[in-house]
Amino acid sequence: MKEARPLGRDVRKRFLGYGVFSGKVVSYNPDSGLYGIEYEDGEYEELDELKVQSVLVPHHENKDLRASMHVGKTIAVHRSKQVSKFSR
Numbered sequence: 001m002k003e004a005r006p007l008g009r010d011v012r013k014r015f016l017g018y019g020v021f022s023g024k025v026v027s028y029n030p031d032s033g034l035y036g037i038e039y040e041d042g043e044y045e046e047l048d049e050l051k052v053q054s055v056l057v058p059h060h061e062n063k064d065l066r067a068s069m070h071v072g073k074t075i076a077v078h079r080s081k082q083v084s085k086f087s088r
Helices: 049-055 059-086
Strands: 010-015 019-029 034-039 044-047
Touching: 010 034, 010 049, 034 049, 044 049
Parallel strands: none
Antiparallel strands: 010 019, 019 034, 034 044
């Protein structure tokens, strides 16, 4: 049985020279057959179904990934506030 469309699923993709980025499948275009992926850094790309399947985070890892992404963003915001506070 074919798996349901991965809309809303988390992805993790390695970009050579840049590292691994987490994101989410945010859209599907039935005309082109491409899925829209939005990454944690705000970047966006479209991938075909085979490529999406290769970067999907397994269901059992989704909860842990979301928690680590939240912690990272919180730390980044906290650090940026410290820098701006002391740079005056």
